Amino acid sequence: MRTRSQAVRRPFAVVAGIALAAAGIGVAGALQATATPDTTRITSTSTDVAAKPSITIKSDKTTAKAWAKVSFSGKTTGIAANSVVQVQRLQSGKWVNFPATTKVTSKATYSVWVQSGRLGVNKFRVVTAKAASPAVSVTVVK
Numbered sequence: 001m002r003t004r005s006q007a008v009r010r011p012f013a014v015v016a017g018i019a020l021a022a023a024g025i026g027v028a029g030a031l032q033a034t035a036t037p038d039t040t041r042i043t044s045t046s047t048d049v050a051a052k053p054s055i056t057i058k059s060d061k062t063t064a065k066a067w068a069k070v071s072f073s074g075k076t077t078g079i080a081a082n083s084v085v086q087v088q089r090l091q092s093g094k095w096v097n098f099p100a101t102t103k104v105t106s107k108a109t110y111s112v113w114v115q116s117g118r119l120g121v122n123k124f125r126v127v128t129a130k131a132a133s134p135a136v137s138v139t140v141v142k
Contacts, residue, residue, distance in 0.1 A: 053078035053130035055085070055110075063139045066117045070138050072126060073111040081106045083128050087114055090123040090135065098124070116140050 056074040064070050072087065087100040102112040116122050119142065123135045 051078045053128070055079065055126055055128060055131045055133045057124070057126050057133040057136050059124070059136045059138055061138060063141060064116075066119060066140055066142060067115050069113045069115055071111060071113045072124065072136070073109065074126065074133060076104050076108045076110065076128070076131070079104055079108070079128050079130055081108070083130075085110045085112065085126050085128055087112055088125050088127055089116070090125075095125065095127075104128070 054077045056076075057072050058074055060071040060073075061068075076083075081104050083104045085102050085104060087098040088095040089098045090096075098114060100112050100114045102110050104110050110126070112126070114124065116138070117140070119140050122138050122140055124138065125135045126133045
């Protein structure tokens, strides 16, 4: 027959042994994990970086008679086909929408024309929701 002290010590020893065994596995697992080469890291060697949206503008004329058609065309990068292209004119230091719009083609281009009766140098640009072109100047004469 066991004594009371033996009955208490034996389950304690079993629990302590299990805890030490678990700790030993944890330490061994941790050591193994740090010794294993890192094969799960994903690295990219691709140089494909999403292009910043942009739009260019080119005018078919630098000088035009009042109310003559002036065509603008250009290319886009990072702008979806069918996106609206809005022509703007610089007026009193602010860009104001001009009554001319078009859409980006499936080939990432656009073309649009305007007519202006405002004599002198007119600065135009085109804008989309994502980008604005540099300005082009068209001198309108009588």
